[in-house]
Every structure is written in structure tokens, then in C-alpha cells.
Amino acid sequence: MAAAEVGDDVYAEDPTTNTLEERVAELFGHEAALFTPTGSLGNVLAVRSLVQPGQEVLCESRAHIARAELGAHGAFLGVTMRTWIHERGQIDLPMIQRLFAPDMGPFFVPTAAISVENTHNFAGGAVLPIEDLVALKSYAESVGAQVHLDGARIWNAHVATGTSLKEYGAIADVMSVCLSKGLGAPIGSLLVGSRDTVAEARVWRKRFGGGMRQTGMLAAAGLHALEHHVDRLADDHAHAHILADACGVDPDLVDTNIVVVERDDAAAVVRQAAEAGVRIATVGPTTVRMVTHLGVDREQTERAAGIVSGILGA
Ligand SMILES: Cc1ncc(COP(=O)(O)O)c(C=O)c1O
Numbered sequence: 001m002a003a004a005e006v007g008d009d010v011y012a013e014d015p016t017t018n019t020l021e022e023r024v025a026e027l028f029g030h031e032a033a034l035f036t037p038t039g040s041l042g043n044v045l046a047v048r049s050l051v052q053p054g055q056e057v058l059c060e061s062r063a064h065i066a067r068a069e070l071g072a073h074g075a076f077l078g079v080t081m082r083t084w085i086h087e088r089g090q091i092d093l094p095m096i097q098r099l100f101a102p103d104m105g106p107f108f109v110p111t112a113a114i115s116v117e118n119t120h121n122f123a124g125g126a127v128l129p130i131e132d133l134v135a136l137k138s139y140a141e142s143v144g145a146q147v148h149l150d151g152a153r154i155w156n157a158h159v160a161t162g163t164s165l166k167e168y169g170a171i172a173d174v175m176s177v178c179l180s181k182g183l184g185a186p187i188g189s190l191l192v193g194s195r196d197t198v199a200e201a202r203v204w205r206k207r208f209g210g211g212m213r214q215t216g217m218l219a220a221a222g223l224h225a226l227e228h229h230v231d232r233l234a235d236d237h238a239h240a241h242i243l244a245d246a247c248g249v250d251p252d253l254v255d256t257n258i259v260v261v262e263r264d265d266a267a268a269v270v271r272q273a274a275e276a277g278v279r280i281a282t283v284g285p286t287t288v289r290m291v292t293h294l295g296v297d298r299e300q301t302e303r304a305a306g307i308v309s310g311i312l313g314a
Pocket of ligand 1: 040041180
């Protein structure tokens, strides 16, 4: 990072950031990409590119854009959401078809886009099968809707399934991906899409205060992560199974690096784990979430699994 060649990224003159953007666009088979400080900003810029003020985007009820971006899409974009519910965060195409209403006259919010999240964070890192994504894209094309893919953890889906990044890229009109989750870079996400979409997003990134100057040092970390930290996600997935096994979680519910446990006393479980030196979190009043990552090795995972399973009485 310290050795990165830098320039002013607001003027698109940071060579390391430009390299990262080109590489990520190419990985997903899209024309262009744009570095953003956060995945949330990437999602806001992506949804903005597809949905006009007063229109709606459909998504699953626990999607990050619906639950964890603090209403940004309503507050900044004037966009509303309607949601379908799926226990595992999956695509429910029949329900999407029932919700989809692009033009019901001047009485109803027009649907402009459908957003999906792969892997699905609050559904426990669940993978969306490529067949379902392809079917969704084909339906969306047939009705003139656009598809946003929140691919904050698309790398985990890729490693868990062997589905190529290009296949995932092909089902999205615009996507956002994060370097700062399992890939381990300290900061950074990218919006990925057409040249025009990215050019417009560059303007809006600045408008939202997200234009940064010498981002090359951050982009360098991202390039390193792409080179060295993708394949190793398989270790995180194996570690998640160690946790799941110890905590009595059905292994079929652990697709990637997230393990979810339903507990009425979720907050107390998290507090006791913290006191014992294991940092886990609640992601709902009764939901405990544990995430494995490159900062935790197998031995540490086994130790954490012993501590958490003791607290859970598993
Ligand atoms: C699925 C998903 N999308 C987007 C984000 C937003 O990323 P950031 O925290 O960088 O804003 C997250 C963060 O956890 C996420 O899980």
C-alpha cells in the first residue's frame, strides 16, 4: 500500500485505482467499474442508476439495502422498496412476478428494478444458485426490468460453488462488490456496470461526498486481496463448519463463512461471548451471527467454537 503509485481519483487520475477498476470490470465481464469507500455507497449508486425517484425496487425482506443502509435509498434517492420474504434469502420468482408492477397507472408506485444479494448476509451467508439468478434475469429482461446484484460477498459464492465471476456478472445490469469483507482489504468496494452507468455514478459519488483523492493505497490493498485472498475463502468456509458443528447448527444451512443461531437470549449470548473473548453479533432480536475471516485461523476457530458452544449449551 505504501508503495502504491497514486494520483487524484476524483479526476480519474489515480493509476492504481484505475487498474483495480479495470481488473474488477473485466472479472465480471462488464465495461467499467468505480471504486467507492463503502459497499453501502456502491449499492446506493447502483440502485440510483436503475430506479428513478418515486419508483420502487423489489428485494428480499432482509436484504442489506432494505435493512442495513439506514434508509439511504429513501432518504437520498426517493426510492421505495417492496420485499418478498424467504427464510434463506432466496429468489422467489413466482412472488416477484406477483409484486412486479411497472405501470398500473397514476395510482401505484412503478417497479423499475429487482435487487438480489449473493451471498445473503442476514440469511446466514446463503448462496443464490446460478440457475435461479439466470431465471430471474431472463424474467427481468422479458418484462423490461433491471437487475441489481449486491455482491458484497460474491467471492464467497464463487468459491463455494465454482460458478465463475463472469456468470454472476452476466445476470446483473449493475452490481456492487466489496473488497473489505472476506477479502480482507481495509477499505473499498466497487460498482460494476456499463461505461455510461459508471460515468454517471462517478458524478453521483462526488455529489454524495464519496469522491476521494489518492485512493491508490487503498486500491493496492484491493489488488493484493484479489490476487491472494479469493481462493483462501475456502478456509473460512471450512472454519464456519467447525463453528456450526460445535453449535448444533445444521451444516446444510452453512453455505459460506456465516453461521446463524436463533436464540431468544441473543443479546446475552453475544455479551457472554465477548466477555470470554469471542466477538460475535446480533443481526436481529433473536439472531446471533458468527463470521469467519482471514484474521481467524483454524486453531482460533476451534477455541471460539468451544467457548460459544459452552454458552449456547450445545
Ligand atoms: C450484503 C452487504 N451489502 C453491502 C454491505 C455494505 O458494506 P459497507 O459496510 O462497506 O457499507 C454489507 C455490509 O456488511 C453487506 O453485508
